[in-house]
Amino acid sequence: MTKRLCIHGLVVAGLLASVAVPASAADTITVASWGGTYQEAETKAFFDPTAKDLGVTIKQDTTNGLDDVRLQVTGNAVKWDITELGADECARGSKEGLFEKLDYNVIDKSGINPKLVHDDWVGISYTSVVLIYRTDVFxxxxxxxxxxxxxxxxxxxxxxxxGSQATETLSVAALAKGIPIDKVYPVDIDGALQSVDKVKGHIDAWWTSGAQAMQLVKDGEVDMASIWNGRAGTLKKSGAPVSFSFDQGVLTADCMVIPKGSKNKDLAMKALAKFVSPDLQANLPLYVDNGPANEKAFETGKIPPERIKDINSAPENVKKQVLQDPAFWRDTLVEATEKFNNLIQQ
Structure with a gap:
């Protein structure tokens, strides 16, 4: 998704590789993710340990999302063995038949929310949408x-x-109406749009990237905003006068898939099993604010207790938030986004 590129920036495609030993083509897989600091964190958390454990080479590339996968699969030119997507993209790509089936005899799915475990895709990490405000104002x-x-x-x-993530803004609009977090899904889209309409005239900026959202708050151009938790955490760590919590946050997941036609499907399956294992999942929040998708990561003892309270997918924080339902947006995203865009542009 473009969203993740906005969060993390880009790395030079194809230059990164996790190498355990000199490997033949049969011992090499290519993984595509979002680039930047996030992919650097994944390299330390997932890719390097997996390459070492399996004795393989993991080459890396960057992705723009589902359109890239679709282009490779439909063009019979698949170059990635594993790629990361937003969970709503995984749901849509699954419907289109773009992914290989996953073998859950190889991949241990225990500890991963059932909403993020499907025949051909599995959750890998979480981002949260949170409410941030400036404490020098309030x-x-x-x-x-x-x-x-x-x-x-x-x-x-x-x-x-x-203004770019309709699913997120419609979810918080539903919460603004007083709908309990466990009743937000399935979202009443028309009701959520009416809620957006009520506040629309008081919105000074409709941000379209994580960097923009952070800059608006940092520069004091806005006093409160929706923002991704990683950006909020960066602001707070920098000493900016801000406050946020995970109360009424919206958890959005990323997932991983094996594109249909991968030439290294079996090896990719083994690597993916490592990526979602509790031991490697526990590494991720040591480097970035994206939470692990496998809740058993919090039982490994690898994550310092003082760090757990700041991780969006920690069990106590999950209870405070809405988990987006990828299956719901699979069937409603296009129409909902069109209506949302028309509304905020009026």
């Missing part, structure tokens, strides 16, 4: 819920929401 009495964010009388100030 002190410690800033907006804590999306209903607060929508309440322009009680919490006057400049606001920003995502």
């Amino acid at each position: 002190g410690d009495k800033g907006p804590k819920t999306w209903a607060d964010f929508w309440d322009v009388q009680k919490f006057p100030g400049r606001r920003a929401l995502s």
Whole structure:
């Protein structure tokens, strides 16, 4: 997804490789992810340890998302053995038949939310949409819920929401109506659009990238915003006067797939099994703020206790959030996005 590229930036495609020993083509797989600091973290957390454990070479590339996979598969020119996608993309690509079936005799799916375990794709990590506000404007009495964010009388100030991620903004719009976190899905799209319409006139910026959202808050151009937790964490660590929590956050997942036609399907299956294992999943939050998809990662003892409270997919934080349902957006995304775009552009 373009979203992840906005979060993490790009690396030079094809230059990275996790090498255990000199390997033949049969002992080499290519993995594509989002680039930047996120892929660097995955290299340390997943790719290097897997290459060492399996005695293989893992070459790396970067992806722009589902369109890239579709192009390779339909053109009979598959060059990736594993690629990362947003979970909604995985759901849509599965419907199109773009992925190989996964062997759950090889891949241990225990510890991964069933919504992220499917015949041909599996969850790998989480990002959260959270509400952030500037403490130099509100002190410690800033907006804590999306209903607060929508309440322009009680919490006057400049606001920003995502204009590029309809699924996320419609989810928080549903929460703003007072819908409990366990009742948000299936989203009442028309009701959520009505909720967006109520606050639309008070939105000073519709951000289209994680970098833009962070800059708006950092520069004080807005006083409150929806933002991805990694960007929020970066702001807080930099000393910016901000506050956020995972209360009413929206958990969005990334997944991994084996594109249909991979020439190294069996080896890719073994590598993917390593990537989603609790031991390697526990490595990820040591390098970035994306949470592990396998909750058993928190039982390994590898993640320091003081770090766990800041990880979006830690069990206590998951309870506070809405987990996006990829299957729901598989069938509704196109129409919902069109309606959302039309609304915010009016």
